[in-house]
Amino acid sequence: MIGRTGPDRDRRFLLLYALAWAGGAIAYTPFLTILLPVRIELVGGGDSVQWLAVTTFCGAIMASAANIFFGWLSDRSGTRRPWVLAGLLLSGGLLMLVPRAHSLAALTALILAWQGALNMMLGPLAAWAADVVPDRHKGLLGGLLAFAPASGALTGALVTIPNLAGPTLRLGLVAAITTACVLPIILFGRARRVEDEPPPEQATPVPLLRAMATRMWFARLMIQVSEAALFAYLYVWLRGVDGGFGDAAIARLLAIVLLLAAPAALAAGYAADRRGRPVRPLRIAAVVAAIGLFAMALADDGVEATIGFLIFGLATNIFLALHSAQTLRVLPDSRSRGRDLGLFNLTNTVPSLVMPSLTIGLVPLLGFPALFAVMALLSLGAAALLRGLALGEQRSGR
Template sequence: MADGAAARRQSLPFLVLYALAWAGGAIAYVPFLTIWLPSRMTELAGSADIQTLGYVTFFGAIAASAGGIVFGWLSDRTHSRRAWVLAGLVLSIALLILVPLAEDVWTLVGIIIAWQLALNMMLGPLAAWAGDCVPDDQKGLLGGLLAFSPALGAWSGALVTWPGLVAGESRLIVIALLVAGAVLPVLLFGRPRAFPELTAPPARAVDAPPQRPSGPAVRMWLARLLVQIAEAALFAYLYFWFRSIDPDMQDNEKARIFGIALTLAVPIALASGRWADRNDRPFLPLVVSAAVSAAGMAGMALATELDLAKASYLVFGVATTVFLSLHSSQTLRILPRSDRRGRDLGIFNLTNTVPSLIMPWLTISLVPGFGFDALFLLLAGLTMIAMLLLATMPRPR
């Protein structure tokens, strides 16, 4: 009986290797986009660095959006995830190492756009691979393991910028080695159990109309978009908000609070995901974490002194990281077509890229005239809408 139950579950070694590979994406882009690229842009563009970085962010988001959909779809059509992940890994690392060779701004912009495409050649099929081989009753555990991704991304950034540890010109090489070390093990040693029911195309009549996204899929997409808008705003403007509360707060203290939030989220996401699996309540942890995230933002809006501000941000940061990690895995259970999983996950990836286009306009519209508290209250309201979308969603059959 125990052997039969084990045969219906994906092996833990594969899940761990898969989560490590997924963290490789965060290791690739977090230290590169938040630390190395702004510094290099200042060297090349001078006083126009912020404007030029905005172009990179805009066109990079478009490339990431297109790459996720196109390469996810190609991995569907070729029935091969592993090959696309490997190709994307090789190309993204090669382009990452080429970046320092750019001697002018627009060459750098071109390489970054190509790198975004290559990175999503790796990440799009990798996301779909989990849907092919992780049963529904382990998707909570998978979501908990995915919480390591943002934490490892932040820790890798701290590692490559540790004073005296890595020379500035060697940082991208170290990042490339870390990414390869994270992704290659699942490609070389990952031997997932096969679950034919997860990859079987849906049966439908020949004259049936094309299947459209289901209600749960639309709700999950909208809920993630709303939460990601809040997360993107905090990621971009956390420094300025803390400075408005306490101008004397040191940069390393801001970075430490950010890292603490990501680290605390890991055991909470693991415990929440396992609870969801055991009790067959896949969406309840998402509802709870969205509510807690909104409460954290409301606390940030009301904060007038540093201790309350830091505590409120920790509540928001932990809850949002838990939400996004568990959402990534539970999305796999509600996609309408297994034979279009990569394409559909590419469409879901728009919830990660579109907020970077929406968030600046919200901030520009609210903060100058009404302050950060108005922005945070609006974001808390959006997150509450996400909670209601999920709380009223019918349970999957």
């Protein structure tokens, strides 16, 4: 048992959980952004671009389905820990088989299996927080989750240091670091379930929770569409504004955004807990993201473009981290948290289906400013959806 008192146990669990969630980001960020494209290029040669697109698309579908399925299985079994451990071991083992895949078909099949195994870990891990983190710590949890993207990006930079490791050892390093981050919560993660705490004075009716969950789902989807579109076309847009931007400068800009967003989200989440206003940081972040997008739409040079992107990037990273934690408040049924969070996870994959058609329809005719204006309206729409959403100190799953 970690900790002798409730507060100590809560804090230690939060830290272990944040470490495990960072491990999840480390498991997929370096692989999907760097190591997999390199491997596909090595195996596929001239067909690498098409196969990367196919693998990414099919992988996103597999990840979505597996996240829902294994979240549901962990609901049915009544425990999360064995699923997290099995997913950790299986995904790490499949990752080490990547160098043995010598055809594009074999590599694609392996990636689909890896996505399934990874979400065997991630789905139940997300529901684990819903089981044990009380509402009074949801903002702090969201702030801690913001360190995960930066951890994934830094690990990618680490394993790709020239002459540090070959292709196989790079995958081994990713698997080892992931295990080191996730294993502590499997071994030492002890916390009292939310249901075992004294009930709130006034529970939220289930129909109201479902309505709130729907609004939270669409608000996140709107932000994620904007974030996914910009992530995919940031390089092209920045080069169009200022031809002096190189890949190294853009990589540094992305790293700065992630590193600044983590402490900012932590401060915002802590303040939300102290003041009992969990939705306010989300609405502010959505509005600030729209301001950043309008600034980008009007940018005429590299400095203005950089400032606009910094505003947008910081706001969206803060929004997404805090939203992930505050979503736990509105899950309508404690018996199906894993399944419901899997459905929320669709907001991370559906944008990859929406974004290409949105971009192709706007950019060739009206340019990137029109795309950014539409994205800004989506961000404002997310803020509007969250207006009047009084989560208060209510506890979900009742």
